[in-house]
Structures are given as C-alpha cells and as structure tokens.
Amino acid sequence: MNRVRLLVLNAALGPLDYRLPEGVDAPAGSVVIAPLGPRKVTGIVWDEGRLPGAEIAFERLRPILEVLPVPPLPAPLRRLIEWTADYYCAPLASVARMALASGGALGGPATMTEYRLSGGTPERMTPQRRAAIEALEGEQGTMRELAGIAGVSEGVLRGLVNQGVIEPVTVAIDRPYTPADPGHAPPDLSPEQSAVAARLVAAVTARKFAPFLLDGVTGSGKTETYFEPVAEALRLGRQVLVLLPEIALTENFLARFAARFGAAPVLWHSSLKSTERRRAWRAIADGSAQVVVGARSALFLPYANLGLIVVDEAHEISFKQDDGVRYNARDVSVMRARFEAIPVVLASATPALESLHMAAQGIYEKLDLPSRFGGASLPTVRLINLTEEKPGSQRWLAGPLVDALRDRLDKGEQSLLFLNRRGYAPLTLCRNCGHRFKCPSCSAWLVEHRLSSRLACHHCGFETRVPDACPECGESDCLVACGPGVERIADEVRDLFPEARISVATSDTLNTPERAAQFIAEAENKAIDIIIGTQLVTKGFHFPELTLVGVVDADLGLEGGDLRAAERTYSQVAQVAGRAGRGAKPGEVLIQTRHPDAPVIAALADGDRDAFYAAETEARRDAGAPPFGRWAAIILSSEDEREAREAAVRLGDARPRLDDVQILGPAPAPLALLRGRYRYRFLVNARRSANLQACLRDWIGAVQFAPGVRVGVDIDPYSFV
Numbered sequence: 001m002n003r004v005r006l007l008v009l010n011a012a013l014g015p016l017d018y019r020l021p022e023g024v025d026a027p028a029g030s031v032v033i034a035p036l037g038p039r040k041v042t043g044i045v046w047d048e049g050r051l052p053g054a055e056i057a058f059e060r061l062r063p064i065l066e067v068l069p070v071p072p073l074p075a076p077l078r079r080l081i082e083w084t085a086d087y088y089c090a091p092l093a094s095v096a097r098m099a100l101a102s103g104g105a106l107g108g109p110a111t112m113t114e115y116r117l118s119g120g121t122p123e124r125m126t127p128q129r130r131a132a133i134e135a136l137e138g139e140q141g142t143m144r145e146l147a148g149i150a151g152v153s154e155g156v157l158r159g160l161v162n163q164g165v166i167e168p169v170t171v172a173i174d175r176p177y178t179p180a181d182p183g184h185a186p187p188d189l190s191p192e193q194s195a196v197a198a199r200l201v202a203a204v205t206a207r208k209f210a211p212f213l214l215d216g217v218t219g220s221g222k223t224e225t226y227f228e229p230v231a232e233a234l235r236l237g238r239q240v241l242v243l244l245p246e247i248a249l250t251e252n253f254l255a256r257f258a259a260r261f262g263a264a265p266v267l268w269h270s271s272l273k274s275t276e277r278r279r280a281w282r283a284i285a286d287g288s289a290q291v292v293v294g295a296r297s298a299l300f301l302p303y304a305n306l307g308l309i310v311v312d313e314a315h316e317i318s319f320k321q322d323d324g325v326r327y328n329a330r331d332v333s334v335m336r337a338r339f340e341a342i343p344v345v346l347a348s349a350t351p352a353l354e355s356l357h358m359a360a361q362g363i364y365e366k367l368d369l370p371s372r373f374g375g376a377s378l379p380t381v382r383l384i385n386l387t388e389e390k391p392g393s394q395r396w397l398a399g400p401l402v403d404a405l406r407d408r409l410d411k412g413e414q415s416l417l418f419l420n421r422r423g424y425a426p427l428t429l430c431r432n433c434g435h436r437f438k439c440p441s442c443s444a445w446l447v448e449h450r451l452s453s454r455l456a457c458h459h460c461g462f463e464t465r466v467p468d469a470c471p472e473c474g475e476s477d478c479l480v481a482c483g484p485g486v487e488r489i490a491d492e493v494r495d496l497f498p499e500a501r502i503s504v505a506t507s508d509t510l511n512t513p514e515r516a517a518q519f520i521a522e523a524e525n526k527a528i529d530i531i532i533g534t535q536l537v538t539k540g541f542h543f544p545e546l547t548l549v550g551v552v553d554a555d556l557g558l559e560g561g562d563l564r565a566a567e568r569t570y571s572q573v574a575q576v577a578g579r580a581g582r583g584a585k586p587g588e589v590l591i592q593t594r595h596p597d598a599p600v601i602a603a604l605a606d607g608d609r610d611a612f613y614a615a616e617t618e619a620r621r622d623a624g625a626p627p628f629g630r631w632a633a634i635i636l637s638s639e640d641e642r643e644a645r646e647a648a649v650r651l652g653d654a655r656p657r658l659d660d661v662q663i664l665g666p667a668p669a670p671l672a673l674l675r676g677r678y679r680y681r682f683l684v685n686a687r688r689s690a691n692l693q694a695c696l697r698d699w700i701g702a703v704q705f706a707p708g709v710r711v712g713v714d715i716d717p718y719s720f721v
C-alpha cells in the first residue's frame with residue numbers, strides 16, 4: 001500500500017492523505033513530514049481504516065517529504081491516543097502531541113559542546129579564577145551548568161576558554177544512561193511486604209493486563225515493596241514507568257531509588273532542559289531507558305518495551321490535568337496497561353473512592369499493607385474544638401496545640417504544622433475605605449506574600465508590589481491582612497518560640513529540586529524544629545524525628561462545597577497525620593476544627609477509614625456521583641463578557657433531552673473571570689447507562705460559536721470552579 005493517512009499535529013486539521021514516494025516504507029506509527037500548501041506539517045502514519053475521511057484519488061495525492069529517524073509509535077500507544085481523545089472529548093492531534101513531546105528528538109542523533117578543565121593555567125590568575133578552577137575539578141558540562149557549579153558568571157568562564165584553561169568537548173546528546181542493577185541492594189522485606197511483592201513480581205513475569213490497588217497505611221513501605229516488581233522488570237529487560245504527583249517529591253524518591261538500584265532513573269517532567277528532554281525521549285523510544293520516573297506527562301511517551309506502570313500516591317489530585325487535554329493520569333495509566341497488556345499498580349494510603357470501588361467489584365486486585373514497617377505504630381489523633389479553645393485575637397494556634405509544640409521543643413523532637421494556604425494572608429483590605437485587593441484578570445483576591453513583599457493571584461500568576469498606600473483612598477498605613485497563610489503561622493510560631501528553628505515548606509520556598517533536597521536533608525538531620533507547610537508536605541516525606549502534626553484548619557477544604565471536598569479533606573489530613581511517629585518514637589496528631597461532629601472530621605479522629613468511605617460511598621450513590629454516575633463540565637469562555645453569555649445561552653437552547661442525562665446550567669462559573677476570560681459553566685450528570693461522550697459531542701458539535709469563544713469539556717472533573 002503506498003498511500004497513507006496521517007494524523008497531523010494540528011488540532012484544526014482532520015486526517016490527511018498522502019502518497020509514499022517510490023521505495024519509501026512507512027509502517028503505521030511512523031513519524032513523517034508532509035507538505036501542506038506551501039508549508040510542512042508533522043504527522044503520524046495511522047492504521048488503515050481507523051481515521052474517518054473521504055478517499056481522494058491516488059493521482060491527486062502529494063508525496064510525503066520525509067520519514068523521521070525515530071521508531072514508529074507502537075500500536076498500544078496508538079490505541080491509547082485514540083482512547084484518550086475519545087474518552088476526554090479532546091482532539092486526536094492534541095493527545096498525539098503529548099507522545100511527541102520533544103521536537104528536538106525527532107531530528108535524529110545529535111551532539112553538543114560541553115566544557116572541562118584542560119589542565120593549563122591562565123596567564124593572569126585572579127582569586128575569582130582560582131576559585132572557579134578549584135570548583136570545576138573533575139566537572140564537565142555546558143557553560144551554564146559549569147557557571148552554576150563554580151558560582152561565577154559565564155563571562156568569567158569564557159575568559160578561561162580563551163586562555164585555553166577550559167576546553168570544549170563534543171559529546172553525543174543521546175549518550176546512554178547508567179544502567180540500574182536489580183540486585184544492587186535488595187532490602188529485607190517484612191513477611192507482609194514479601195507477600196505483596198511476590199504477587200506483583202509474578203504479575204510482571206506473567207505479562208498480562210493486571211490492575212492492582214496497593215493499599216498500605218502511611219509508613220508501611222509501599223515504595224520498598226513495589227521496587228521488587230521493578231527489579232523483576234529490569235531483570236527481564238523491560239521498561240518501567242513510575243508516576244509521581246509532584247516534582248518536589250522526586251528528590252526523595254531518587255535518593256531511595258539510587259540506594260536500591262545503584263543508579264538514577266530517567267527523569268521526565270515539564271522543566272527538563274530541552275537536551276535532557278530529547279535524550280530521555282530517544283532512550284524511551286529505543287528501549288534503553290529502563291526506569292522512567294515522571295510527572296503525568298510521562299504517560300504518553302513511546303516506550304518500546306513497557307513491562308510495568310506504578311502510580312505512586314495515586315489518590316493525588318495533581319494527576320488530573322486541568323488544561324489542554326483534561327485527563328486523569330491515574331485512569332489513563334490503567335488504560336495504557338490494558339493496551340500494553342502489563343500490570344499497573346496504584347499505590348496509596350488513602351485510595352480514591354473510585355479505586356476502592358473498582359477493587360470491591362473485583363476489577364482491581366487489592367493488596368494490603370496494614371501496618372507500619374519496623375514496628376512503628378500509627379499516631380494517636382485528638383481534635384481541638386476551636387469554638388471552645390479559642391486562639392487569641394489575630395492568632396490561629398489554640399492552647400493545646402501550643403502546649404504540644406512546647407513539649408516537643410523541650411524534648412528536642414520535630415513538629416509539623418499543616419495549613420493548605422500559601423503566602424501570608426489570603427485577603428488584604430484597606431481599613432479606611434474597605435478596598436479589597438483583587439486580581440485584574442480573575443475573580444479572585446490577591447494573596448499577600450510577605451517573604452517576597454508581593455500580592456499575587458494564585459490563579460493566573462499576576463503579581464504586584466504591596467503598595468505603601470491604598471490605591472483607592474490614598475491613605476497610608478491602613479492595609480490589613482485577613483486570615484492566615486503559612487507565612488503568618490510562621491510569624492506566630494516565631495513569636496511564641498523565638499529560639500525554635502522554623503522552616504516554611506511550600507511550592508514558593510521549595511521551588512527547585514535543589515531547595516527541596518536541602519529542606520529534606522535539614523529535616524532529616526534535625527536542623528529544623530518546626531515545619532510549617534502546605535499540601536506539599538503531606539506527600540511521601542519520611543522524617544523519623546517528627547512526632548507531632550498539627551492541622552491548623554481542618555475545615556478549610558470543606559468550605560468550597562464541591563463534590564470531592566470530604567474525600568480530599570480526609571486524604572489530606574490522613575496523609576499529613578501519617579508523617580507523625582514514623583521512627584522509633586510514637587506520633588501524635590492534633591486537628592483544629594470548628595466542626596468536630598462533621599462525619600469526615602469524626603472519622604479522622606476515630607481513625608475509622610472504613611466508616612468514612614462507607615458514608616461517602618452512600619452519599620455519592622444518592623447524588624449519582626462517581627463511581628455510580630458520571631459528571632462532565634463544559635466551560636465556555638471569551639474575553640468578551642457578552643459573547644461568553646450568548647454562547648452559553650445558545651448552547652443551553654440546544655441542550656438534548658435525555659432520560660439518563662441531566663444538564664445543569666448555564667451559570668457563571670464560580671471563577672467567573674479567569675486570566676481575562678469570562679466563563680460560563682454547564683454541569684452534566686449522567687447515569688452509567690448513558691453514552692456521555694456521544695451526547696456531548698453531538699450537542700456541542702451542533703452549535704456554532706463566535707470565533708472568540710473557547711469550549712472546554714472536562715470529563716470526570718475535579719475542579720468545580
């Protein structure tokens with residue numbers, strides 16, 4: 001067959017047909033360059049008969065220009081791309097783009113220039129040059145990397161290049177990674193861990209689709225346990241993908257991985273440098289990348305020989321992507337495992353209700369690690385009723401929590417205060433005229449960040465300096481901060497315990513892998529007495545000396561009133577509580593709340609996870625919410641408020657009338673203005689019997705919108721704003 005149908009990487013275009021020039025072979029999955037009018041497009045040769053479109057006479061087809069020197073995308077990945085586009089109502093091209101996520105990698109092998117010391121000495125030695133030369137002993141890297149290592153400007157290093165003290169070396173960008181060794185340092189597993197590991201190892205050997213829910217309490221050693229099937233895949237020469245929810249977690253994970261396997265895994269995340277990205281992509285595609293550790297986007301890469309997928313902290317909502325293709329990496333990884341015919345492990349101490357439901361139905365195999373490793377016990381939990389134990393004015397820590405902090409300081413033990421709010425205060429207003437500081441492009445308050453003296457919008461990233469005077473009434477010294485963020489709690493703690501060593505751990509302070517690593521090292525080495533952190537510290541950290549966890553405001557997450565508020569609160573508090581008492585000393589958790597009787601808070605106090613899930617399951621069943629029914633959100637947005645409203649009305653008028661689909665809206669979205677776009681929202685609730693995607697496609701496809709209107713479909717939404 002010398003005609004091909006291409007999936008082109010342009011969401012505005014449908015599939016296009018081309019002819020293969022004489023003697024050129026391009027099997028399905030091949031990545032090619034084709035002419036499009038006067039331009040060129042990148043496309044993927046798709047399987048015959050799977051993309052709709054009219055046949056064009058062969059004589060009229062233009063030939064493709066080039067088959068790119070990369071392996072064809074494997075069939076299981078092509079099926080995954082189709083499934084994802086179909087399920088999430090996204091353009092095929094947008095999904096395929098995630099698989100070809102490194103433009104540079106498509107061009108074939110390449111070299112780059114790195115630098116190193118030549119052994120010579122400069123004509124003129126300066127203290128700065130001497131320090132740089134000492135720091136660069138044994139190092140090799142790009143100018144920028146070496147400047148970072150030596151702590152000098154690139155100009156200084158260029159001077160040394162001119163003097164021949166630093167020499168250029170040409171290296172292949174795609175040089176191989178250090179191999180991981182499955183037998184490097186296997187741990188002694190507990191009998192409980194061994195049983196689970198053996199089951200997973202057998203599943204890797206069997207190489208069949210097998211979804212597992214690894215349900216292990218905090219500190220049970222889930223990581224050590226799933227490293228065993230990883231080792232088995234390595235022995236069999238198959239690739240492994242480990243998905244982690246957050247880059248900040250990676251450092252901790254990398255250290256443990258290196259200790260177990262004697263080499264670093266291959267990293268994949270959005271802030272990789274483009275050379276690292278292409279190197280990783282090519283190694284993944286040719287099968288030489290053995291273990292890939294990545295954020296959700298690693299899921300769509302073209303693994304040559306995948307043998308196992310692990311989703312760690314699988315309950316995390318950061319696996320849900322909320323822009324572009326709105327997919328849930330947890331669910332898509334199960335589909336990928338199905339298409340690849342391999343096992344997939346969802347690991348968590350607080351699994352999503354949907355995952356537990358799948359296990360209860362026997363669709364996922366549930367593996368349990370019910371106790372902490374090494375005899376550590378789970379922490380005790382106590383509620384502090386804030387309506388009785390009132391903190392002082394402009395204070396947020398109640399007496400019993402302050403006493404507990406003092407007690408730990410006296411004993412030289414560590415404490416962690418959790419408040420899921422970055423910055424100093426969530427709202428700033430003028431005492432004189434009542435002016436509130438709002439984002440110019442979002443319907444959201446600006447959050448004060450005192451560490452950087454800025455007011456910031458947490459939705460669009462807008463930032464401005466904290467002004468000296470109110471911009472409305474001109475009065476100075478009249479701005480008041482309302483409510484606490486972690487920085488304000490840190491101030492309170494400093495006031496209470498001036499001698500304590502305090503660390504604020506948020507995405508603002510741990511914003512590079514180096515800073516995260518430094519924080520972890522300090523916490524492990526007992527160089528920090530009190531950690532004050534956001535949800536970032538709920539994830540996976542293991543600090544043996546930490547014995548007290550204080551939850552500053554357990555009610556915070558319940559306020560938004562969205563579908564998963566209770567579940568999210570439960571898992572956040574249970575996860576942060578799980579940081580306490582992981583070493584030899586027992587842990588204690590104090591939860592501040594105004595609603596001690598709310599079912600989720602009571603379940604946390606009793607440590608009764610089953611009761612919480614049972615109650616939550618019934619609530620979901622009544623509401624027709626997942627996993628019993630399905631939700632979808634449609635967001636219409638435009639820079640023009642009237643255009644957005646009209647689009648919403650028009651779509652509303654065209655709504656289908658179906659027995660098993662209920663459509664709510666249109667209504668202004670809770671975030672009615674976001675990044676300068678006005679937003680209207682529909683919420684669709686469907687019974688399981690309904691074909692939700694077909695309904696949405698037919699409905700939206702039948703309506704014409706003004707060119708400035710964007711239509712976003714969110715299947716199984718997590719965000720209800």
Ligand SMILES: Nc1ncnc2c1ncn2[C@@H]1O[C@H](COP(=O)(O)OP(=O)(O)OP(=O)(O)O)[C@@H](O)[C@H]1O
Binds near residue numbers: 222224
């Ligand atoms: N078999 C083992 N041998 C030695 N150390 C172990 C073993 N199992 C677990 N550990 C150690 O116990 C600690 C807790 O394990 P780990 O962090 O994997 O727990 P977890 O189940 O992932 O917990 P969480 O859900 O809270 O992140 C770690 O320091 C880990 O290295």
Ligand SMILES: [Zn+2]
Binds near residue numbers: 440442444457459462
């Ligand atoms: Zn904003």
